Amino acid sequence: MTTGDMAENMDATLIRDPMGGATPSGVRDHNERLVLSLIQRHGALPSADVARRANVSAQTVSTIIRALEKDGLLIRGEPIRGRVGKPSIPMALNPDGVLSLGLNIGRKSADLVLIDVTGAIRAVAKRTYAYPTPGAVMRFLEENLPKATAPLEALGRARLAGIGVAAPFELWNWLDIVNAPKEEMQAWRDFDIEDRVAAVTGLPVILRNDATAACTAEHVFGRGREFADYAYFFIGSFIGGGVVLNDTVYTGRTGNAGAFGSIPVASGAGVPRQLIDHASIFLLERRLSKAGIDPAAIWDPGTDWAAFGAALDDWIEHTARHLAIGVVAVSAVIDFERILVEVNAPPEVRRRIVERTRVAAAGLDTQGIGAPVIAEASVGRNARAIGAAALPILDRYLLSQPRFG
Structure with a gap:
């Protein structure tokens, strides 16, 4: 049962706090998720x-x-002794309590x-x-699934929550950019990713x-x-993003919220x-090719x-200059607390992009925001x-809005 399903079945009069829990036994699953979410978010906590x-x-x-401790989901920490009374015992998530698989289907890997x-x-x-095809991705999954699940041998398959799949929507688009043959990439149109991954993994x-x-x-x-x-920007083969509102990852009407790559600049x-x-x-990749460097090294x-x-230096400056425009554009829509930037690159490259984006954004007109x-x-x-x-773990064990207290 999903969190949304539970919410529909819960009598609103039984809830003491819409951000807290409810005591009747009929919503015990909600409260278990609440306890796990609090400990996941804040770290080990006494009861x-x-x-x-x-x-x-x-x-x-x-x-x-x-x-939860009996089920192996929580473990006890060292007692914390105060001046008076019994020592309190912080409870933490058991790292072996729940595991989950994640498959990312990228345009280059x-x-x-x-x-x-x-x-x-x-x-x-x-x-x-060079480019993704359904056959290549499924072969990769089939060949590597035994290796990926080997750590479960000592824990038991029951500890496995499921498998989440991350993939760009409409993989068959922007073919000219990735130099992929149209005929092979069009196979994604009729390929049921969820069904095929379920068949391979069970x-x-x-x-x-x-x-x-x-x-997420x-x-x-x-x-x-x-x-x-x-707002969250992810710079990969193509740039994309995500939106978090009221402490919840907002997916939008079609599941494509945060499609920041489409922002006009x-x-x-x-x-x-x-x-x-x-x-x-x-x-x-294009800059490296022009400089005589194999772009596959990326x-x-x-x-x-x-x-x-120099190819990297130029790319960072160009990226930061235009990313700053996107940052200001999304900030004009929602007054975000932060703009977080991630890059499919070494941490030093991410740091340089963020620093240069700050400089570029400071030079833009932000009057009114x-x-x-x-x-x-x-x-x-x-x-x-x-x-x-993380998706199967969230779906089965945590609440989607975990900021409490």
């Missing part, structure tokens, strides 16, 4: 702190915590990860290609736009936990173009990007796969 933050009775929380409930990666596999599948999945990773495991409202000649044409890694996680020299505060995201270049893996 008294959980009860206070959730606005649920101490007795109810104690009962829930005992049940595919990634498969196994993560635990704390966001730590237990296994990872990666494959690069697991529940949740599909999400890749940039929204990356935003940041919100559940990264700096996003600090803010209730923010002006080129040097004043011709309207989209942000995707000015702040995406495919532009770096997709090797072990590559030191400092070796890209609050100056946007731009910061680095923290999950890293695997954010899309990690976010995909």
Whole structure:
């Protein structure tokens, strides 16, 4: 049962606080999710702190915590001794309690990860290609699934929540940019990703736009936990993004909220173009090719990007200049607390892009709006796969709006 289904079945008069829990036994599942969400968001907490933050009775929380501990979802920390009374025992998520798979289908690579409930990666596999095809992606999944699930042998398959899939919507678009043959890429139009992944894995599948999945990773495991409202930019082969409102990742009517790559920006000649044409890694590939450097090096996680020299410097400046326009544009719509930026690149490259974007944004006219505060995201270049893996955990164990107390 999803959180939305539970909300429909709950009698509103039984809820003490719309951001807290309810004590009747009929909504125990909601309260269990609430306890797990609070501990996931704030770290290890004694039961008294959980009860206070959730606005649920101490007795109810104690009962829930005992049940979750028995099920292997929570573990006890070291007792905290005060001046008087019994020591309090902080309860933390058991890293072995829940694990989940995430498959990212990128335009230049595919990634498969196994993560635990704390966001730590237990296994990872990666494959690069010139362009994605359904056959290549499914072969990658079939070949690497045994390796990815090997850590479960000692824990049991019951600990596996499911598999999330992150993929760009309409993979068959922008074929001229990725130099992919139209005939092969059109196969994605009639390819049921969820059905095929379920057939290969035998697991529940949740599909999400890749940039929204990356935003989910940041919100559940990264700096996003600090803010209730923010815009998230992810710079991959193409730039995309996500939107968080009221502490919830907002997917939108069609699941494509945060499609920041479509924001209109002006080129040097004043011709309207989209942000995707000015702040995406495919532009770096072109610069490297012109400089005589193999662009495939971009997709090797072990590559030191400092070796890209002037081509990288030029790309960072061009990206930051246009990203600043996009940042101001989204800030004019919603007064976000932060603008978080992630890049499928080494952390040093992300840092440089954020720094140069701040400089570029400071030079733009922001009269009438609050100056946007731009910061680095923290999950890293695997954010899309990690976010995909987070989806089954959220669906089965956590609440979608976890900021309480």
